[in-house]
Amino acid sequence: MGERDSPGVVREESAQSTWAILVAAGTGERLGSDRPKAFAALAGRPLLAESLERLDSSEWIDAIVVAAPPEWEEPAILLAEELVASKVTAVVTGGATRAESVRNALAEVSQEALVVLVHDAARPLVDDATIERLLGRLDGSVDGVVPGLAVQDTVKRVEHDLVVETVDRDALVAVQTPQAFLAEPLRAAFAGDLAGATDCASLVEREGGRVAVIEGDPDLAKVTTADDLERLSQRLLEREGR
Ligand code: CTP
Ligand code: MG
Numbered sequence: 001m002g003e004r005d006s007p008g009v010v011r012e013e014s015a016q017s018t019w020a021i022l023v024a025a026g027t028g029e030r031l032g033s034d035r036p037k038a039f040a041a042l043a044g045r046p047l048l049a050e051s052l053e054r055l056d057s058s059e060w061i062d063a064i065v066v067a068a069p070p071e072w073e074e075p076a077i078l079l080a081e082e083l084v085a086s087k088v089t090a091v092v093t094g095g096a097t098r099a100e101s102v103r104n105a106l107a108e109v110s111q112e113a114l115v116v117l118v119h120d121a122a123r124p125l126v127d128d129a130t131i132e133r134l135l136g137r138l139d140g141s142v143d144g145v146v147p148g149l150a151v152q153d154t155v156k157r158v159e160h161d162l163v164v165e166t167v168d169r170d171a172l173v174a175v176q177t178p179q180a181f182l183a184e185p186l187r188a189a190f191a192g193d194l195a196g197a198t199d200c201a202s203l204v205e206r207e208g209g210r211v212a213v214i215e216g217d218p219d220l221a222k223v224t225t226a227d228d229l230e231r232l233s234q235r236l237l238e239r240e241g242r
Contacts, residue, residue, distance in 0.1 A: 024121035025094020147216035148173030
């Protein structure tokens with residue numbers, strides 16, 4: 001019997017394994033749309049649809065919790081239904097910061113989950129190859145794994161308008177999502193103070209957790225501005241031959 005024929009059975013098995021948190025609760029201030037970024041149009045459908053569909057069809061993901069903007073929970077549920085995203089177990093209301101949105105979603109992740117993957121809806125092109133490499137590196141020697149890209153530009157530390165230092169670029173990576181964690185250290189990290197956290201890994205690091213970096217993917221770039229959205233829309237429409 002295929003997965004789609006027996007969602008109840010799949011759900012029970014999945015309680016043991018890998019859960020995804022998809023954070024989509026941001027306002028999208030820099031995008032400047034009339035609605036939250038997750039519901040801005042990407043190639044003719046809500047931006048959230050792309051990552052939701054991809055995570056739902058991933059062979060590595062067993063269940064998904066979505067953090068939606070306040071008052072957008074219902075549209076998120078309807079979208080999941082429309083996409084037949086049957087792994088979506090809960091849609092929660094996001095918080096004032098990304099970290100608070102993750103914490104709200106984490107509360108709906110099964111206590112039996114072993115691994116939690118946290119992903120930004122603002123990075124629509126999440127793919128199975130990346131997820132497989134992340135999970136492959138989560139081998140018991142580390143608490144979390146993140147994708148990172150080498151920094152191309154020269155980076156300087158600046159105070160007021162004066163350069164204090166040129167930082168050694170070779171030691172720097174720009175970090176993306178999805179980020180994969182063992183469930184236990186992730187929960188421990190989110191039980192504490194969330195102030196100043198720009199990603200999940202930083203909270204795990206703060207608690208003394210070990211986080212590994214694998215090679216990121218330019219396709220995981222975040223949609224931030226209207227330009228980003230337009231470019232990605234064009235790309236997806238071309239790919240579909242529209
Ligand atoms: N996010 C969230 N809850 C928040 C803030 C952000 O779930 N309170 C999510 C966003 O929906 C996004 C991801 O975290 O998928 C990365 O955030 P970002 O790209 O900064 O999105 P926004 O905060 O919506 O955009 P902006 O900063 O321009 O307002
Ligand atoms: Mg933001």
